[in-house]
Amino acid sequence: MATNLYSADVLFKGKLAGILEQTVTGGTRFTYGDGWTGDIACCFPATQREHNWANGLHPFFQHLGPEGWLREKQARGAHIQDEQNDFALLLAYGEDCIGAVGIRASEEADIPKVEEGAPTPGKTLSGVQKKLLVVKDGDGFVAAGRDGPAPYIAKFNSEAREGLVRNEFLSLQWAAKILGKNEVTQFKTGHFGEEIALIVSRFDRTEKGEKLRLEDFAQVLVKPRGVNYDGKYGSSYEEVARVIREHSARPVIDLDKLFRRLVVFAALANCDAHLKNFSLLETPEGLRLSPVYDVLNTAIYDDLDRNFGLSILGRSRNLEELNGTLFRKFGAEIGLHERAVELALGDLKKQIGKNPINAPSGEPPNGFVSRFEEVVRNQCLRLFEE
Structure with missing residues (x-):
């Protein structure tokens, strides 16, 4: 992996919106591209062309990355020694994130090499609980690959917490009854291999897979x-x-x-x-x-x-x-x-x-x-x- 400062294309619905780069002082800078006129986020009004953050990766991009179990697995799968390296994780997995913003390395040399079998290459999501982006496969679900859509999130049980899947299923089910079905994300249980998982339909994707x-x-x-x-x-x-x-x-x-x-x-x-x-x-x-x-x-x-x-x-x-x-x-x-x-x-x-x-x-x-x-x-x- 290159030792120079990272630089990445910032994509919005798959189109190049600007550039994200590390600065020599240890922060990051996001700059809108020439001709881009719309806001990609509330904290990045396009009327201001350049947005700087003094220390590390800007929080908007930090929160695109994984936490907990998935962070550990994706860091290991891309040989990223420092799990706290948010920028490196997004370069490896961030082209397809939750929402409409994605990260793509500006230069091939900057991309951490992701091993075959690493979880959801080219895709990531945040959250501490053990979870994966998945696709339907027959009667069950499998991890999403690099190419193609990932319309579901699978959330799994934990050895440290009794009945997490059952708990969230009951909680969402009751919340939907009290607040109304349309006020709660669509969910069901399903099988991921031998595991039972809570399967959540993503509402940041249309039926056609648009972001x-x-x-x-x-x-x-x-x-x-x-x-x-x-x-x-x-x-x-x-x-x-x-x-x-x-x-x-x-x-x-x-x-x-x-x-x-x-x-x-x-x-x-x-x-x-x-x-x-x-x-x-x-x-x-x-x-x-x-x-x-x-x-x-x-x-x-x-x-x-x-x-x-x-x-x-x-x-x-x-x-x-x-x-x-x-x-x-x-x-x-x-x-x-x-x-x-x-x-x-x-x-x-x-x-x-x-x-x-x-x-x-x-x-x-x-x-x-x-x-x-x-x-x-x-x-x-x-x-x-x-």
């Missing part, structure tokens, strides 16, 4: 990922609401959606609703809040943090602090009318009453779904029975 612009809120807010990938937690739900006000084509509607989602996340005891789990998605009317994704009942795992994902009303909040009074104050804080807040809470309470979580017949009281249901029931009592 749609998608930016998570860590990218929009230009939050560095951090050495321990904790940058996505360094924010507040008020800041999430501000992004919606500034960038959504329908901010009033999307603020209402945000409010309802946060109440449902509180009901599910989903304490991992960080910045990367909210995104703006390209639609015919402009950028809109994307469907719900990456939802998990985290309180079922005793060793995980029980604080809500981001701060709310000025500080971090434990699950036990999340109640109707707090959310009414939050709704007012982000500019929702009192009638809209009460309507949302009334709608959610009604749907929750219609859609109880029921453990399978014969499951013992300490069974997985029984414990899941108990957590949700206790949370709903705090939220709606004041």
Whole structure:
């Protein structure tokens, strides 16, 4: 691999939009190409032709890269000794990323050599959980190759966490019942070899495989990922609401959606609703809040943090602090009318009453779904029975 400073083409929907390069001072610079007029991201307005970042890779591009299990596998597959080398990982795997932006080496010599059998060459996605971009293959799914589309994400169980696939399936299923089917990403279970996986349909690709612009809120807010990938937690739900006000084509509607989602996340005891789990998605009317994704009942795992994902009303909040009074104050804080807040809470309470979580017949009281249901029931009592 070349020892000179990296340089890469930045692609937007497969077309050359500009150049990303390392600087001699240890930062990076993104420059729009001559004649390119549209924004490729909220943090890169095209009216400003050059965008500099002083230290390392710009956060927008950092958040395109993998985390956790996939990062380790892709670094090993491309002989990248330093797993923290975000730029090298994107040169090896970043031509097809989540959303519409991709990275392609400007010179052949700059590309880390990817071994045959490395996971999804030329493609990558972010997230700590064990996951892969996959395609349908008969009755099951296989890893996506370098060429062709990758319309699904497969998410797998972990030895460290009981029933991750079952947990997320139940969480998404219940969220879809409460919020509405169209508010949640499409999902199902399927087989990847001998493993059972949660199969999520990508909403950043059309049925024809065309790329749609998608930016998570860590990218929009230009939050560095951090050495321990904790940058996505360094924010507040008020800041999430501000992004919606500034960038959504329908901010009033999307603020209402945000409010309802946060109440449902509180009901599910989903304490991992960080910045990367909210995104703006390209639609015919402009950028809109994307469907719900990456939802998990985290309180079922005793060793995980029980604080809500981001701060709310000025500080971090434990699950036990999340109640109707707090959310009414939050709704007012982000500019929702009192009638809209009460309507949302009334709608959610009604749907929750219609859609109880029921453990399978014969499951013992300490069974997985029984414990899941108990957590949700206790949370709903705090939220709606004041």
